[in-house]
Amino acid sequence: MSKDILNSNFFELFDLPVSYDVDLLQLQQRYMELQKQVHPDKFANGSDQEKRQSMQHTSWINEAQTTLKDPVLRASYLIKLKGMDFSLENETTMDAAFLMSQLEMREKMEHVKQQDDPLVALDSIEKEIKDANDQMMQGFAESYQADKFDDAREWIRKLQFLKKAKNEVNTLIADVEDELMH
Amino acid sequence: MALIQIAEPGQSTTAHQHRLAVGIDLGTTNSLVASVRSGDVSTLPDPDGQHLLPSVVHYGENGVAVGFEAQQFSLTDPLNTIVSVKRFMGRGLKDIETEDTHYSYDFAETDSAVPRIRTRTGDVSAVEVSAEILKTLKRRAVETLGDELNGAVITVPAYFDDAQRQATKDAAKLAGIKVLRLLNEPTAAAVAYGLDTGNEGVIAVFDLGGGTFDISILRLNKGVFEVLATGGDSSLGGDDFDYAIAQWMIMQADIANADDAAVRRTIMQQARHAKEALAEAESVEINIDVEDCHWQGTLDRSKLKELLTPLVKKTLLSCRRALRDAGVDKEEIKEVIMVGGSTRTLLVREMVSEFFECELLTSIDPDKVVAAGAALQADVLVGNKPDDEMLLLDVIPLSLGIETMGGLVEKIIYRNTAIPTAKAQDFTTYKDGQTAMAVHVLQGERELVSDSRSLARFELRGFPPQVAGAARIRVTFQVDADGLLIVSAREENSGVEASIDVKPSYGLSDSEIEHMLRESIDHAEDDMHSRSLREQQVEADRVLEALDSALATDGDQLLSDAEKSTIMAARQALVEVKDESDIEQIKQTIKQLETACDDYVARRMNSNIKNAMQGHSIEEYASGSEAEES
Numbered sequence: 001m002s003k004d005i006l007n008s009n010f011f012e013l014f015d016l017p018v019s020y021d022v023d024l025l026q027l028q029q030r031y032m033e034l035q036k037q038v039h040p041d042k043f044a045n046g047s048d049q050e051k052r053q054s055m056q057h058t059s060w061i062n063e064a065q066t067t068l069k070d071p072v073l074r075a076s077y078l079i080k081l082k083g084m085d086f087s088l089e090n091e092t093t094m095d096a097a098f099l100m101s102q103l104e105m106r107e108k109m110e111h112v113k114q115q116d117d118p119l120v121a122l123d124s125i126e127k128e129i130k131d132a133n134d135q136m137m138q139g140f141a142e143s144y145q146a147d148k149f150d151d152a153r154e155w156i157r158k159l160q161f162l163k164k165a166k167n168e169v170n171t172l173i174a175d176v177e178d179e180l181m182h
Numbered sequence: 183m184a185l186i187q188i189a190e191p192g193q194s195t196t197a198h199q200h201r202l203a204v205g206i207d208l209g210t211t212n213s214l215v216a217s218v219r220s221g222d223v224s225t226l227p228d229p230d231g232q233h234l235l236p237s238v239v240h241y242g243e244n245g246v247a248v249g250f251e252a253q254q255f256s257l258t259d260p261l262n263t264i265v266s267v268k269r270f271m272g273r274g275l276k277d278i279e280t281e282d283t284h285y286s287y288d289f290a291e292t293d294s295a296v297p298r299i300r301t302r303t304g305d306v307s308a309v310e311v312s313a314e315i316l317k318t319l320k321r322r323a324v325e326t327l328g329d330e331l332n333g334a335v336i337t338v339p340a341y342f343d344d345a346q347r348q349a350t351k352d353a354a355k356l357a358g359i360k361v362l363r364l365l366n367e368p369t370a371a372a373v374a375y376g377l378d379t380g381n382e383g384v385i386a387v388f389d390l391g392g393g394t395f396d397i398s399i400l401r402l403n404k405g406v407f408e409v410l411a412t413g414g415d416s417s418l419g420g421d422d423f424d425y426a427i428a429q430w431m432i433m434q435a436d437i438a439n440a441d442d443a444a445v446r447r448t449i450m451q452q453a454r455h456a457k458e459a460l461a462e463a464e465s466v467e468i469n470i471d472v473e474d475c476h477w478q479g480t481l482d483r484s485k486l487k488e489l490l491t492p493l494v495k496k497t498l499l500s501c502r503r504a505l506r507d508a509g510v511d512k513e514e515i516k517e518v519i520m521v522g523g524s525t526r527t528l529l530v531r532e533m534v535s536e537f538f539e540c541e542l543l544t545s546i547d548p549d550k551v552v553a554a555g556a557a558l559q560a561d562v563l564v565g566n567k568p569d570d571e572m573l574l575l576d577v578i579p580l581s582l583g584i585e586t587m588g589g590l591v592e593k594i595i596y597r598n599t600a601i602p603t604a605k606a607q608d609f610t611t612y613k614d615g616q617t618a619m620a621v622h623v624l625q626g627e628r629e630l631v632s633d634s635r636s637l638a639r640f641e642l643r644g645f646p647p648q649v650a651g652a653a654r655i656r657v658t659f660q661v662d663a664d665g666l667l668i669v670s671a672r673e674e675n676s677g678v679e680a681s682i683d684v685k686p687s688y689g690l691s692d693s694e695i696e697h698m699l700r701e702s703i704d705h706a707e708d709d710m711h712s713r714s715l716r717e718q719q720v721e722a723d724r725v726l727e728a729l730d731s732a733l734a735t736d737g738d739q740l741l742s743d744a745e746k747s748t749i750m751a752a753r754q755a756l757v758e759v760k761d762e763s764d765i766e767q768i769k770q771t772i773k774q775l776e777t778a779c780d781d782y783v784a785r786r787m788n789s790n791i792k793n794a795m796q797g798h799s800i801e802e803y804a805s806g807s808e809a810e811e812s
Contacts, residue, residue, distance in 0.1 A: 005788045015795040030795065032406055036573055037790040040602060040663040044333075044362050044563035047725040049776045049783050055662055057787050059604040066599070170506060177502055 005057065009081060010064035020078060020141045022068055031065045071133075072159045075140050079153060086153065093157040102161055105129070109165075109172060118176045126169050133162050201332040203362065203564035204323045205370070205556025208312060208336055208350065210268040210419060211392030211523065213237050214550060215319040216557035217327060218566070223374075223554045226326045234549060235322075237392075239264045239314045241301035248318040257451070260443040261288055262301045266421055267315075269393045270297070270308035271353075272345030274688045296688065309353045310698060316357035333362040335560040337552050339394040340366035341414035341579045343625050344637050344667050345688040351664070352689070356698055358713075362563040364664040367391075368398035369409060369574055370555030371521040374546055376402050383516045384410070386504075388534055389552075390497060391522035393419040397501045399508040399515070405571035411508035411598045412579050413500040418493065420454075420524035426489045427453035427481070435470045435477030445472050456481050461526050487529050494533045501537060507598050512538060519543045521551055576601055578661055580635075585622035589631045594659050597627065604660040608674075611655075615647040621657060623667065637667065638689075642680035645673035655680065711765075718768045722760040725772055729753060729779065732786060740785050752778040 011018045014030045036042075038057040043050045067073045079086045093099065108125055115121040140155035204226075207214045212234040216225040225233045232250065240252035240263045247255075255263040264287070270278055275289065275297045288300040298305035316336075323331060336359075338350050347364055354361045368387035375381075382402050389396040396414040400407055428449045432440045439445055452468060459466040465482035505512060518538050524530060525548050535542050546554070562570050578601050583593040594605050609619065619642050626634035645653060654674040661667055671680040729749075737746060752775040759771050 004784065005791050013791070032403070032408075032573075033794045034791055035406070035575060036571070037794045038787055039573060039575070041363070041559075041563055041573060045565045045724065046728045047776060047779075047783075048721075049779060050728060053783050053787050055602045055660065056604070057791070058663075059602045059660065062600045062603050174503060174506070178499060 006060050010068055010077065013061065013064050014068070016068070018078070018081065020075065020137075020144055022074065024069065027065065027068055031061065034061050071137050072156065072163050075137075075144075075152070075156045075159060078144060079149060079156065082149060084149065084153075086156075091153070091157050091160075093154060093161065095154070095158070098158055098161075101132075102165065105165060109168060112172060113176065119173070119180075122169055122173050122176065126166070126173075129162055129166050129169065133159065133166075136162065201564040201566055202323075202327050202329055203332050203557075203560035203566070204319075204327075204334045205365075205553050205558070205560045206316065206319055206334050206336045206359075207367070207370075207553035207556060208268065208315065208338075208353075209237055209391055209552075210266050210394060210421065211237055212549060213315050213319060214553035215323050216550070216553035217323065218557050218561040219327075223557050223561075225550050225553055226322055228322055235315065235318060237265070237267065237315055239267070239311050241303045241306070243302065246303075246314055248314050257444055257447050260447050264299060264301075264306075264311050266393055267308050267311040269417060269421075270299075271312065272343065272347070272349035272688050273297070273308070296694075309349050309356065312350070312353035313356035316353055316359060320357055320359055331359070332564050333360040333560065335363050335365050335370075335556040335563065336361055337365050337367045337370050337556050339389075339391070339414065339416055340368050340396040340398050340409075340412040340576075341394065341416045342665075343416070343580055343635055344582075344665070345635070346416065347665055348689050351666070361664075362560055364666075365556050365559055365574070366396070366398065366409070366412065366576055366665075367394075367552045368396045368412070368519075368521065369400070369407060369576055370552045370559070371519050372398070372400050372402070372407050372555070373558050373572070373574065374551045374555035375519050375543055376407060381517065384508075384510055384514050385517045385519060386501070386515050386538060387519045387521060388497070388501070388525065389414075389521040390524040390530060391419050392524070393417065393421050395419060395497050395500065397497070397504045399504050399510055406573045406575065408575045409577050410510060411504045412577055413504035413507065414579070415496065415500060418496060419522075420457075420527075422493055423457055423490055423524065423527065424450050424453040426493065427457055427486070430481075430485075430489055431468065431470065431477075431479075434479055435475055437470070437472065437475050437477075439473065442473075448472055457486070457527065460486050461528055483528070490527070490529050491533075494530055497530075498533065498537050501534075515540055517541055517543050519551075521548050523549050576663070576665070578603070578665055580625045581627055582637075582659060582661070582667060583624050583634070585624060585631050590629060591624050591626075591631055591634050595661060599661075601661050601665060602663050604658055606656050606658045609655045609657060610651050611648065611653045612650055614650050616650070616653070617645055617647050618643040619655065621669075623659075623669065636688075638669075640669055640671075642671045645678050645680050646676045648675070715763055715765050715768075718765050718772075719760055722756055722768055722772055725775060726753065726756060726760075729775070732782070736786060736789065740789060741782060745782070749775075749778050749782065 005013060014027055016022060016027065035058065038054050038061065040051060040054045040058060043054045067077050076086050105125065105128065112118050112121045112125070136155050136159045140152055140159065143151035143155060204215050204217045214225050214233060214235065216223060227233045228235070235249045236253045238249065238252040238256065240247040240255045240259065242255065242262065252263060256265060278289065278297055290298045290300045290305045296307045296309070298307050320331065334354070336350060336354055338347055350364060351361055368389045371387050371389060372385065384399065384401050387396070387398045387400065394414070394416050395418040396412065398412040399410045401410055431449055431453060437445065437449070440449070449470070449472070452470065456466050456468055460481070460483055465480050468479050468481055470477040515538055518534060518540060520531070520534070520542050531542060559574065561567060562572055577598045578595060579597060581593045581597045582595040583591040584607070586592045594607055595603060611619065621640040621642065623637045623640065624631060624634040625637050628634050642655060642657070645655060652675070655671055656674050657669060657671045659667060659669055672678060673680060741749070756771045756775050759767050
């Protein structure tokens with residue numbers, strides 16, 4: 001009997017090599033191909049059992065796609081595949097220099113609304129985050145490649161920080177835009 | 183001599199029966215039913231040739247009237263004439279108090295979570311009123327198409343929360359309609375336009391109806407409609423435009439008794455007419471003649487703009503957020519599909535086109551496009567187009583979470599996650615010997631429980647007593663393709679499935695639905711029985727048909743002889759009981775057949791997935807070698 005897809009790993013599921021570098025276009029294409037096979041719409045006339053199975057499989061495929069698409073989720077998934085217990089919620093970096101740079105960024109965010117043009121200021125913070133993010137992703141890829149998993153985990157912790165910062169910037173941009181429109 | 187039948191290439195060789203399926207747009211102001219006939223999609227008219235059915239229900243002395251017939255009573259008998267009932271779907275009394283500023287009904291206090299409107303024939307819930315509208319549309323469809331329906335796709339605003347979706351599904355159940363899928367209105371519109379134009383790329387659907395607003399960002403690619411993000415406001419629409427104009431009229435005319443239901447309806451109607459007239463004219467004369475108030479005045483486009491701009495701005499804020507959630511720049515949007523009667527208002531078109539800086543698609547009637555899209559999907563879902571590549575991938579509009587210590591919400595599933603989706607969350611006990619726990623499920627983006635929408639409270643019971651902190655209760659939140667939440671729980675150490683008591687915060691419980699069903703069939707025990715029996719028999723046929731088609735496709739490859747004979751025995755058992763009249767026995771036998779097929783169904787799903795991936799590499803190889811040869 002064939003191995004249950006619900007227990008396969010996400011890379012296997014999409015027939016992609018286990019690596020931090022994922023061809024996002026290929027991922028998207030294969031995601032669509034799988035959806036065409038298992039999506040509940042294909043079983044609208046089927047038995048309740050088929051509907052249930054289809055729902056479980058589609059949920060699984062959706063989670064797999066979300067995980068592989070997102071740089072932070074993908075990185076922590078790779079670490080988990082190495083058999084290490086890793087939960088994004090419970091880890092935090094202790095790198096003093098990094099934490100300092102994060103504090104500075106937060107301060108900038110706090111004062112952004114007093115700037116002449118808050119949107120321009122936010123754009124520059126956004127750019128700063130993006131650059132740092134690219135650097136951390138690069139760092140993770142290298143550590144992971146070299147089997148230095150403790151280093152790799154440290155990169156993920158930092159990536160997680162940046163993800164939160166990016167969300168906050170987005171919220172601020174939304175706030176500023178709201179104010180401008182009223 | 184009988185002629186030999188030859189199937190068209192690509193079509194199944196077994197004679198395929200065309201199944202009847204419809205798309206239903208259950209709107210705030212108007213509702214429609216559409217169907218695909220001989221390959222063309224069209225909305226179905228009533229005997230008078232009217233396609234739109236006003237979403238108005240009148241509870242009169244001589245029975246219930248729906249549509250134009252009910253609309254006549256809107257002014258003379260406002261308390262028994264229910265308009266815009268969609269705004270009350272899945273809502274509690276508190277929400278309604280804010281909503282009802284527009285309408286003023288007489289709400290009854292009840293024990294149920296669901297508010298009921300007092301009418302002369304008794305108290306009715308929004309679900310029952312909507313069921314009346316659905317019954318009328320169903321009757322129209324059956325009369326036009328000439329036979330019973332196999333199912334329907336019913337559209338809902340993309341921004342509808344779980345309670346509002348569930349209420350819509352309950353209304354369909356009451357009306358005796360099998361729901362193939364709840365489809366988001368903007369997605370339906372995208373289907374109607376997408377299939378029409380064959381366009382590809384990223385588009386936006388701006389859907390402003392009578393009472394709801396949706397914005398969806400979609401990517402269209404080879405028959406796949408993938409929703410990237412959705413946003414909106416489930417209580418913003420043309421009614422609010424009318425209300426803003428009505429408020430201005432009341433001020434201008436200095437109407438004293440504006441709280442009177444009949445006066446209010448009259449003013450609202452005049453406001454609507456003025457708004458509609460201004461789509462053509464530069465200005466419009468208004469004559470108010472209610473009770474002891476007479477006023478004459480003019481409303482022009484610039485005044486209208488002043489009154490409506492704040493409302494339209496609200497829609498544009500949602501557009502911004504949806505774009506950000508989708509990770510799409512405004513420049514990437516190729517087209518904006520305009521849906522809903524309120525997009526006829528010129529100001530809306532101007533402001534939307536200015537915002538997106540691109541072409542607005544308005545070629546399909548904005549009132550009919552949603553029903554048409556729903557009918558197209560219904561036709562595919564019911565199985566009339568086995569080779570169709572069309573696939574709709576949608577998202578959940580609002581985050582789902584649970585209450586944690588301190589009245590905070592912890593999000594479990596984030597908004598704009600592709601559905602279906604499932605997320606498991608582990609809980610533990612805080613007291614020795616604890617065997618039950620309560621989970622409060624909420625929906626919305628806010629941090630505080632008090633700012634979020636309460637969906638339900640679940641009580642998990644029956645897990646074995648252990649020391650505090652030792653139990654591991656895994657609660658799985660599953661959102662299905664209709665955007666509806668299903669919760670299940672099990673204690674991981676013992677493997678005990680916890681039983682779940684659901685107390686929906688704003689919905690009807692199963693027993694209430696059952697009760698209404700009984701009521702609606704005039705207490706006739708036999709009718710109820712024959713209806714349930716018929717439903718079970720249809721279900722049995724569906725299970726058998728699905729199994730036979732599966733066996734014909736891959737039964738030999740995936741099953742050993744022994745497995746096959748087990749399944750065939752269970753199949754035979756069902757064939758034997760299905761035409762008898764024992765409902766319970768049919769139910770049990772279906773269950774037994776399903777159990778026998780458990781492994782097989784899972785294996786099929788797996789093998790489909792594997793084949794898709796293998797097929798992929800073969801195709802690549804094949805196209806690669808072709809390229810080399812040429």
